[in-house]
Amino acid sequence: MKEKVQKFMNKKINCDFEHDSPKDFVISQWQRRERCVIYLIYRWLLAAFYVFSVMFSMSTAISRGEFKVYFIYLTNLNLMATMIVTLTGAYLSTQFYRDRYEITNKMTPILKFYWFLSICTTMYAILISFIYWAILYHQDNNVLDLNNAIVHITNSSILIIDIFVIKHRARFSHFVWPVFCGCAYLLIFTWLYPFFGGVNRRGQNYIYPILNWNAKPGSSLVAAFGVLFLGAIIHSILVCIHRLRGKIHKRISGKYHTVSASSTKNNLREMEAQEQTNAYDNNNCI
Numbered sequence: 527m528k529e530k531v532q533k534f535m536n537k538k539i540n541c542d543f544e545h546d547s548p549k550d551f552v553i554s555q556w557q558r559r560e561r562c563v564i565y566l567i568y569r570w571l572l573a574a575f576y577v578f579s580v581m582f583s584m585s586t587a588i589s590r591g592e593f594k595v596y597f598i599y600l601t602n603l604n605l606m607a608t609m610i611v612t613l614t615g616a617y618l619s620t621q622f623y624r625d626r627y628e629i630t631n632k633m634t635p636i637l638k639f640y641w642f643l644s645i646c647t648t649m650y651a652i653l654i655s656f657i658y659w660a661i662l663y664h665q666d667n668n669v670l671d672l673n674n675a676i677v678h679i680t681n682s683s684i685l686i687i688d689i690f691v692i693k694h695r696a697r698f699s700h701f702v703w704p705v706f707c708g709c710a711y712l713l714i715f716t717w718l719y720p721f722f723g724g725v726n727r728r729g730q731n732y733i734y735p736i737l738n739w740n741a742k743p744g745s746s747l748v749a750a751f752g753v754l755f756l757g758a759i760i761h762s763i764l765v766c767i768h769r770l771r772g773k774i775h776k777r778i779s780g781k782y783h784t785v786s787a788s789s790t791k792n793n794l795r796e797m798e799a800q801e802q803t804n805a806y807d808n809n810n811c812i
Contacts, residue, residue, distance in 0.1 A: 555692065
């Protein structure tokens with residue numbers, strides 16, 4: 527136990543977006559070949575779903591006369607960011623599949639952007655769903671329709687499933703980035719926006735009742751810190767899910783290769799899988 531604690535303490539805290547295996551961002555954890563058309567189809571279906579979700583969400587806001595305040599809500603902003611990250615992932619996977627995007631041992635700006643946005647959108651999708659159903663949802667004021675289900679149930683559920691499909695990881699230290707984005711949102715939208723007379727869709731001088739800085743500054747400050755802390759916890763749980771996926775893959779691939787080690791072709795496949803697993807597990811960053 528002491529050795530494990532010492533090993534953890536020796537790991538460096540790394541908040542950047544450098545990664546030893548950039549190819550992990552354009553392939554699935556479960557594909558056996560370098561290029562997989564099934565994963566490519568999956569990425570485009572995921573992107574298409576979020577394009578539909580954003581269009582449906584916007585059309586619903588327009589039909590209700592609420593589009594003028596559409597962009598002040600974190601739910602809508604995160605949904606649009608998720609659409610961007612899924613489209614980026616589909617584009618990168620397509621370029622790699624068609625051999626038009628060379629993957630080297632160095633992370634490119636678009637891969638770093640993709641990693642950053644995927645970390646933030648996944649954490650906030652779950653955070654938004656939790657806060658909405660635990661605190662904000664009231665049957666008298668909120669309509670439980672298709673739009674509500676998409677942005678507050680389906681969105682977070684799909685992104686959790688996606689963690690078990692992709693191959694790239696997340697780091698505990700990366701929690702600083704969604705927290706930074708959260709601080710920016712709190713400052714710009716929940717404080718400055720109402721301060722200059724902005725109102726929500728019901729004409730009230732705040733966006734969320736738990737962040738009513740004008741009427742309840744003390745409780746709003748506590749709520750803001752609570753939301754950011756909860757976001758950090760959710761991020762940590764998601765990192766554990768990423769690592770759980772890697773361990774499940776390692777165990778399953780180990781059994782597969784033990785059974786099929788009789789042929790030379792499968793032996794080569796086993797060696798390749800083992801090298802990928804070793805590269806996956808030897809990431810010394812928290």
